[in-house]
Amino acid sequence: MTVRFTKGHGTENDFVVVPDLDGRLDLTAQQVALLADRHAGIGGDGVIRVVPTRLADEPDVLEQAGAAEWFMDYRNADGSLAQMCGNGTRVLAAWLRREGLIGDGETAIATRAGVRRVRFEGEEVVTHMGAWRLVHGDEVAERGADSLVHVEEAEEIDEPYSALSLDLGNPHTVVALPPEVSLDGLDLTRAPVVRPAPREGSNVEFVRVLGPGHLAMRVYERGVGETRSCGTGVCAAALAMGIWSGAADESTQWRVDVPGGSLRVRALPGREVELAGPAVLVADGETSLL
Numbered sequence: 447m448t449v450r451f452t453k454g455h456g457t458e459n460d461f462v463v464v465p466d467l468d469g470r471l472d473l474t475a476q477q478v479a480l481l482a483d484r485h486a487g488i489g490g491d492g493v494i495r496v497v498p499t500r501l502a503d504e505p506d507v508l509e510q511a512g513a514a515e516w517f518m519d520y521r522n523a524d525g526s527l528a529q530m531c532g533n534g535t536r537v538l539a540a541w542l543r544r545e546g547l548i549g550d551g552e553t554a555i556a557t558r559a560g561v562r563r564v565r566f567e568g569e570e571v572v573t574h575m576g577a578w579r580l581v582h583g584d585e586v587a588e589r590g591a592d593s594l595v596h597v598e599e600a601e602e603i604d605e606p607y608s609a610l611s612l613d614l615g616n617p618h619t620v621v622a623l624p625p626e627v628s629l630d631g632l633d634l635t636r637a638p639v640v641r642p643a644p645r646e647g648s649n650v651e652f653v654r655v656l657g658p659g660h661l662a663m664r665v666y667e668r669g670v671g672e673t674r675s676c677g678t679g680v681c682a683a684a685l686a687m688g689i690w691s692g693a694a695d696e697s698t699q700w701r702v703d704v705p706g707g708s709l710r711v712r713a714l715p716g717r718e719v720e721l722a723g724p725a726v727l728v729a730d731g732e733t734s735l736l
């Protein structure tokens with residue numbers, strides 16, 4: 447079977463966008479992994495199947511059909527499902543606009559984490575990322591943010607870093623690197639170990655403060671490995687920094703530099719957050735699915 451695809455990226459977090467406008471494409475995990483394979487397939491950190499929300503086969507998504515015409519069916523490169531992808535929402539919106547399926551105004555996109563609103567602002571695309579929450583909220587309030595979650599860079603390195611777990615629709619664990627540890631020097635060829643182990647796994651972000659409201663971040667994405675950017679991860683990193691400094695609930699803004707570029711994060715009142723950055727459509731083609 448042959449499918450149409452577009453390769454796109456947001457700060458070099460890259461995706462294979464596969465339109466499924468009549469909702470007939472039942473992508474298996476193996477097919478996704480092959481599409482995402484950088485040697486044997488098209489290559490990407492994830493695959494985005496674009497499907498009308500009313501044709502989605504997941505009840506929680508179908509419920510969003512009245513609010514959002516299009517569903518971002520996001521899969522990680524290993525074929526696993528993910529609830530949300532911040533960079534993916536911008537690339538999907540750029541693709542929908544180019545295809546004439548949406549206009550220039552704000553659009554709503556259904557995701558497994560609920561509806562996300564996306565708008566175009568000049569060269570940038572801005573996503574309202576919805577509500578965020580602290581995973582260990584009550585304990586953080588009682589015991590402070592530092593001692594609850596630990597991350598080891600890899601299994602055999604036994605110097606854990608203190609971390610904070612946040613839910614952005616998908617799970618994140620953020621480490622503020624101690625000053626003596628080099629962000630560039632981290633070995634992210636293997637998955638960092640999070641303790642206690644989150645039930646559904648976690649994306650892990652390592653962060654360094656570069657200046658007021660300015661961070662640098664590297665990320666190990668669940669279901670992928672190290673990627674050059676992660677939109678939900680950038681939001682989690684900025685918010686964690688805000689929590690550690692006591693400013694996450696205010697209208698604070700951050701610039702977060704990642705290996706693939708730079709993104710802007712704005713904390714909104716009511717524990718919501720917004721992400722802004724580029725979206726690039728690189729190439730179009732056809733490929734066969736085995």
Ligand SMILES: N[C@@H](CCC[C@H](N)C(=O)O)C(=O)O
Pocket residue numbers: 459492522527528529530531532533534616617649667668669670675676677678679
């Ligand atoms: N890169 C994405 C997040 C993709 C999903 C993630 N790997 C997960 O499994 O939660 C982003 O830009 O947010």
